[in-house]
Amino acid sequence: MHQPADTPRPSIYYDYQVHAPWLASQHGAQPRHTVVIVGNGPSGMVTALELARHGVPSVILAAELQVSQGSRAIVFTRRSMEILQQVGTAQRMTESGLPWRYGNSIYQGRTVFRMEAPHEADDRFFPMLNLQQQYMEEYLIDACAAHPLIDLRWGNKLVDIAQNDDGVRATVDTPEGDYALQADWLVDASGGRSAIRDAMGVRMEGASYEGLFVIADIRIDLPLPTERLAYFDPDWNRGNTILMHREPHGIWRVDYQLPPGESPEDALRPESLKSRIDAQLAMIGFGGTPWEMDWSSVYSARTLTLPDYVNGRVLFVGDAAHLLPIFGVRGANTAFQDAQSLAWHLAFVVRGWAGRRLLANFSAERVGAAREIIDEAGKSTRFMAPPSRGFRVLRDAVLSLSLTQDFVRPLYHWRTSRPHEYTHSALNSTGDDNALFSAGPAHGAPPLNVRLGADDFLLDHLGGSFDLLYFTEAEALPAPLQAVVADVRARGVPLRVTAVGTGRAVAGADQALADADGHFRRRYGVTASGGAYLLRPDQHICARWLTLDATRLKAAFDAALPQ
Structure with missing residues (x-):
């Protein structure tokens, strides 16, 4: 029988809350669940919250009765805060955390390199925010508890799984013994010591x-x-x-x-x-x-990753999928991006809005992101902790020269975690105008935020669905475009249309945002004559046009939602 610790963890600044275990005897017969998530860390809870935004219920299995011990992840990037804004916890993070943007490399008592992370008036969040992981987990737990589609089960430890073509059967141990749990899908968010990964015989590279x-x-x-x-x-x-x-x-x-x-x-x-x-x-x-x-x-x-994050009905996310050095704040920040990506891909398959091929795209994109991070993090790790005599000689030469030579000082840069750009994603439109743009976020990139008012930003109005940004000063979207939008929605696919221009209501658009001085257009590289962007539910760009017609919009959706 699983007996998790029921004494609050020690801390001189954080008051640990011990939650009551979920016991099968106190509930009725277990139905078959849609998604079971193993692990209540950052990746597990963000996955559950994002699934819930798409109407997909989930069960979270938390082996312990309290949040993790120690501060663990403490630095959260701007993109992580934008993702946490989507699940409703960014405000509490901002109120509790310490924002910053400078990093100092010091040798022999001298600052030989000073990193300055970009921060513009269009950014709602600072480049980095320091806050102990316990608080971040607490805020996510509160958000999960408030959502009727999320069932968080404390003191429930997965001990065995078996899967077939239709689903997964899990054996879960609790303080009163084990019980069986059946689900269509199982998400392994159990961390770097994943027992599921070991039991399935999948190995990291x-x-x-x-x-x-x-x-x-x-x-x-x-x-x-x-x-x-x-x-x-x-x-x-x-x-x-x-x-x-x-x-x-x-x-x-x-x-x-x-x-x-x-x-x-x-x-x-x-x-x-x-x-x-x-x-x-x-x-x-x-x-x-x-x-x-x-x-x-x-x-x-x-610097390790699984070669595939999808194994039948089992999907891997966060440290269960990869292990990355913490240099450059890559741990939890990468996990948030994993979770956001997995959730919308899986939700669209569950809801029948796309075929299972979409999950292969999740794996390809996030494995690609992990390999990019491994390449960058490896450079930082080899500089900060040289693994061989050759690397140490090179590093020591940089240290010595940096006291007098400016040109070597950028080698101290720690290559901070950044959101991956899915430049070669299979979901990107092949018939758009991406190559013709001279500015703005390109294929696979996350969006650029835009300040719309004193406390009003573009990303406050986007997310949770496909978003079509249509730049126009007309009173209505062209009728053929409205017909494509109607057809997409008739399939059940969530789609929001935002008209950017005068700020007055535009027929066929769900909302209108003003761009009186043209700043929005310039930031997105479109002209006064118009243009459009299509964003996926994780806000990454999958198509952009200088001119948009119905045929091209339909083709973009066909590419983004393979059947």
Whole structure:
């Protein structure tokens, strides 16, 4: 029998809530479910919330009775915040978190490179926001609990699965014993130690780096800004890199590499942690400042991915699908993009709006994203923790030259996580005007936000369906376009039409947005004579036109919704 811990986890800043376990004896006979999601981490809950937006119910199996221990993911990108806005938690994140946009690379006491992440008036969210994962999970849990299509079951641990062409049968263990659960689809969002992945015999591809790193969260009062601080080759930890981040509630993250041969057990001994944190504080001029430990852990940098995220009726997402280095804030931020993508692809298959071929596209796109991240993250990892003598010689040469030579300093750039552009997606229209645009988001890119008012942005009005942005100053959409829109909706496909121009109501459009000064048009690369963009439910661009007619719009939908 599964007996999850029912004592609140220790923390000096976060009050853990222990939830009551879901027990089969307290409920009636189990129906067959549409989707079962294993894991209540970021990827699992965002998947459930996005499925629910498309009218698809799900059951979330949470093995524990409380949110995860320790701060874990602490840096969330602008694109992650845009995704969290779609599921209703971005406002609470913004109110609780610390925004920032600068990163500093420090060598021999000098800032040799300063990263500045772009931030424009059109952006609702800062490039990065620091907040401990417990709070992010809490906000997602509250959103799930408020949705009638989501059944979150605490203390339910999946112990076995069997699948066939029609669905999945799961065995779930609870504090009172196990029960059977049947579903059409099962989503594995159980994390890097996925038992499902192991049981199915699917293997990841890629590399694991030998170096081990310690994460330590300490409470300390430091008069330093909310910026990323990276210290290269410090006197007390030669050849290695130390990272520091400010977190809310007076917490600082200290991240450092261990020397070869030291075990995780030795690294986490209180005396070891204290001596190294004291050495770091002394190096930056705050030796003797009192501090208190909250949480510590050890991790290794890995660049691994499954070659396919779809295995019959089982779909993989987040760390169950790939393992990526945390350098460049790639963990949870990649998981959010995975979840948003999986949810709309799966929902459209479940609702009958597209054939199962659409799931192959989810896998192809997100495996491609993982491989791009692996390539970028590998460069950062090899610079921050050289895996061989050759890489170390190169890194040391950059460190030395950076004291006097400007041209090498950009090599310190940590290649921050960015939203993947599905440039070669099978869902992109082949007959549009993508190649003719000189500006604006291209095929597969996420949209550019546009400030419409003091607290009003374009992305506040989009998402959860296909979105057709139609630039016009006419009083109505052309009748042939309205006919295509009607045909798409007759199939059940959710589609919103937004007219961009005067701001006055336009016949055939669901909403109208004003662009009096032409800023919206310029940002999207369209002219005064018109133009259009088609966005998928995950907001990525799948077609754009300088001129749009009914035939081209129908072709775009045929490409985006394979049967």
